[in-house]
Amino acid sequence: MAIIVIAEDEYLLATMLEAILEDENHEVRMAPHGVAALKLVRAHKPDLLITDFMMPLMTGLELAQAVREDPEISAIPILLVSGAQGSIGRAHPEAFDAVLDKPYDPARLVAAVNELLSD
């Protein structure tokens, strides 16, 4: 079991992600925007951060950069799950460990999560 923080402003997607990961026996913490996600990451030091790109208050890239700049949490793997901004994510390998394009099927998500957790 791993602790995973999800930063996703879209409620339907967030609850779906939460359900998929809980089915895999992970403990999930949800944040509706980047600022809340950063607080959760600092507080819980999760095993994985999954983030959307377009979010209120802080983009997924800004969130990832903030995590990387904080020595206490900089090593946490980050998965970007995004639609149109996947290419931006791939252009920032220093920020994201992996990029998953929307729409995705649950099996691909689980596979990506397991790969990042096993690293």
Place this chain on the structure above:
Amino acid sequence: MTEYLPRIAAGIPGLDAVLGGGFVDGASYILQGQPGAGKTILANQIAFEALRAGRKVLYITLLAETHDRLFQSLSTLDFFDKERLGNGIVYLSVFQTLKDEGLSAVVSLLRQETRRQQATLLIFDGLLNARDRAETDIDVKTFVAEVQSQAAFVGCTVLFLTSARLADQSPEHTMVDGVIELYDELVGMRSARRLQVRKSRGSGALGGYHQFEITSSGICIYPRLESSLSHPSIPDMPSAKRISTGIEGLDELFLGGIPSGSVTLLLGSSGSGKTSLGLDFLSESSAAEPGMLFGFYETPERLLIKADALGISLREQVEQGAVYMRWQPLTENLIDKLGHRLLEEVRARGIKRLVIDALAGFERACLYSPRLIEFFAALCNELRALDVTTIVTWEKDSSAGSGAPGPELYSLIDNLVTLRQVPRRSGVTRSIALLKVRDGAFEPALHEFVIGTTGLKVAFPVDYPSNSLSISENSGL
């Protein structure tokens, strides 16, 4: 002295005219309509037009379809540009914030995001959800007031979208500067999309319904012609100039040609020669004074074959660009789209001779027939102001139209010409007579009208029973 509020062009065809010049800068509007009415398309089209105009857009949603699903449906529309997502236009969902923390947290988040994104257009999709979260009407009012005041403070225009049909006295309506409603209704067997500006604070919008359609280009609104052209767009400067009809002998009946910039109604039964006369009239067009046929029945090629058979030199005129033929099939048309298209063509091509074949094409496209008079009045006034000499045909006993124009229509047109088929022992002959030429004398005698292989000709006077030419007799009134 009258002050005019600064405006922002919506960039949607027809919408700026309906709004009286666009959205008022920094104002807030409600865009409402039942699901499927076109709100989301219109809002996104406005968003992308604003983006192209160099503005930054913040598109906020509450619980609805996911953004990816929204983008998928928008991807079929020309205005949508996936590459711009996150680059000048940002889509954010605030449902979780609303759910977990309430309206005040949403207001706070919107304030921060508007500034962060430097947005000058905020679209808030989901006013109904916000209303559901409110405990009292005061909460709704407070929410709307706070969002719009914060937005106005940074010069941001706000569009609130809702699928509810909010009452005029609802707290939301009382707070915002404008209310735009979209409708999609059945009229008979067909669908009719309409837009109405139900509230427009501090600006003169065009009231009433305006038809619109959704195509791959997005939404195109056609302001009601009689409201958008309640007065001609340019001053009417009538002249005493006469122009040749091109038909041998007809200029003489007009005592020197048809008055320039006049509207002539050509009334006759099927086969009486209306279209042929119109084609011959157009054959007098030139590059300097081009002509146009705006027809509903025969295709341009069929009309050219007809002209060839009658010895009317129209094909060459068309090939040289002196005559333009616009065929509009008599299927499901929008009357205001037809009217605006016709005038756009006239203005763009500098048309000076126009044949509309036939007026019934507009009548069939009219979903509310009592307005046909006002529509045609606006059309005629604009054509006169543009100095377009126009011939409009009307088929007596038409199965497409009602059979006869109403008496008010006769007062709108300048000249009235009737064509008849007259059965005789030797066969059917045709006759022509002028019944009205506005502000001018004319030759009232009935004449034989000859359509042969070498053109059309008004021949000798003929004598038929005197009562056969009254308007009521010929028009069926």
